[in-house]
Amino acid sequence: MKFGYFSALLFCTVLLLSGCGARETQETVESLPPKPAAFTRKSKIEDVKHDPVFGSYGRLLFPVEDAYYSGDTLEDLGLTYYSHIDPDETLEIVNTLRERAADGQTIFYDIYTDEEKAADPAKEDTGLFFFKGVPGEKFAICNAGGAFAYVGAMQDSFPHALELSQKGYNAFALIYRPGAQTACEDLARAIRFIFDHADELEVDTDCYSLWGGSAGARMAAWLGSYGAEAFGGGDLPRPGAVIMQYTGLSEYSESDPPTYACVGDRDGIANWRVMQARLEAMQKAGIDTEFHVYSGLGHGFGLGTGTSAEGWINDAVAFWEQQMNR
Incomplete structure (x- = not known):
């Protein structure tokens, strides 16, 4: 009982x-504070740029030079010189960054000090968007094109950086000052910044890679050819691989890093034969290269989703990984 x-x-x-x-x-x-609602294809670009979660750097998600982009909403975004912009990729990028920022993660880094920006106000419009991968993994810097007149990151570097991070790599997308010289100086500074803060960023600096499309590809190639020191970045190791899209560069040096390149056969800005000739000459000089030309594609296809180039980034990553294992 x-x-x-x-x-x-x-x-x-x-x-x-x-x-x-x-x-x-x-x-x-x-x-708990409510989780911010996700952006949609109908979200206005201006609302994305000024979303409080992005702070003062939201304006750098899209070209600072307004004349180089068109459209009011994410699905209507157009960028000068670019084709095959995928609204779903754009949406995934902004939502991924927004979610990480809302979660307290640092997704943007200044590469210049306040004093340097005060001395040169153009440096206000620079920095690194960080797409974090696996802590301790190698890093890549992605550089968008835009004819050195603007930075077309939403098509030419953000998608690549997001894809690389999803593969586990730590990827950065550089927002740089227009102009060939200043762009290369900003890239050199970005490499220096990452090396100086490698522990904080949790990245492996060995055999890093530089990626770029159009003007961004020239930046990657020039830093590979001449090194960061030639552009004020100091004595730093050269990249383990350079990944280039659609740029008709001819020059190279015998100390160039291994180079992967791809382009469309209907590119009226970057002739595929010029790109192929450069890589063949580099190969004869003993530099490891890989070249692809895709049928029916013009300039600025980015990841090439839904085109004959779809999946090219997997080949490029495999090429980079080959260099890691040498």
């Missing part, structure tokens, strides 16, 4: 305590 009485008492006590715990948990959940 006693046993039954105490069992009932214990059961009631557990129920009482469980009820209190449930109420406390519910109150805690209700007190």
